[in-house]
Amino acid sequence: MSLKKIGTLKEGRVNTVCVCADTDSDEWHTLWEIKKHKTARLLMEMQGASPFAECRMDGERLCVLLSYEEPRPLGKFYQGGLYTWEERRRIYGNIVEACVNAAVPYPLLYLLLKERCINIRQDDSMYFTYYILLDNLDTDKAEKDCAGLAAGLLAELMELHGKKEERSCLALIRKKLRRNAYNSFTELVHDIKFIDGRKRLSLIWGRIPYPEQSTKDKLFRILLIITAVLVAAAVLLVASQLMFGDIPLLRAFSSAVRKIGTESLLR
Secondary structure: OOEEEEEEOOOOOEEEEEEEOOOOOOEEEEEEEEEHHHHHHHHHHHHHHHOEEEEEEOOOOEEEEEOOOOOEEHHHHOOHOOOHHHHHHHHHHHHHHHHHOOOOOHHHHHEEEEEEEEEEEEOOOEOOOOOOOOOOOOOOOOOOHHHHHHHHHHHHHHHHHOHHHHHHHHHHHHHHHHHHOOOOOOHHHHHOOOOOOOOOEEOOOOOOOOOOOOOHHHHHHHHHHHHHHHHHHHHHHHHHHHHHHHOHHHHHHHHHHHHHHHHHHHH
16 A cells, blocks of 8 residues: 555644545545654554554554544534434434444543544534544543543533423433443433423323432422422312311311210210
């Protein structure tokens, strides 16, 4: 394979990111030129689980060849206000799916998400462009860290472009982000399912409560129900007083007491 450099996109202390073309097939590629031996060694150890098309030495530098696709940044091309709630939920799911299917080690995926290298195709599927500098590559980053970044991205999109259908899901994601509670992408996929714009009948005690309620929320709900029961009982007693001149339940009780008292005296 003979490569011709088209241009340099980024240059950092550890690596340079370029776009190059195969002179034989005119196919374009993303090229990382790794300058630091330590980083080069780490990448070689990751190679078995990475999207590297080819790795080779060029003098003192390790050249890593990756796929190339014309950038369509999500932040620029996503027009959430034009989508229905079902389409928006599908796009949120596509973002998580792209993370799961990227076949990228978590330390690299973390950098891709942090640099917002995620793009959206015209069919709303997602893909990554590998325009990242490896200066801050941290091999300790795991799925939990990546899931947290993906959740933050979804929350940002919901805040900017979401509507009422996302309210409960957004509240749940915010709460989990504050607690750093996301451990996997599977949990994020589960939470996206709370986006639902279908009409539902209300229950006697109100709508189904939001997920992940705090203890304070649950206690407030219980007190609210108790208060509602007491108010309903008071209204019933007042209505009985107005209709019958007294309260039938109290009349029956007092009648029984008088009867018992009378029988005691007769003895």
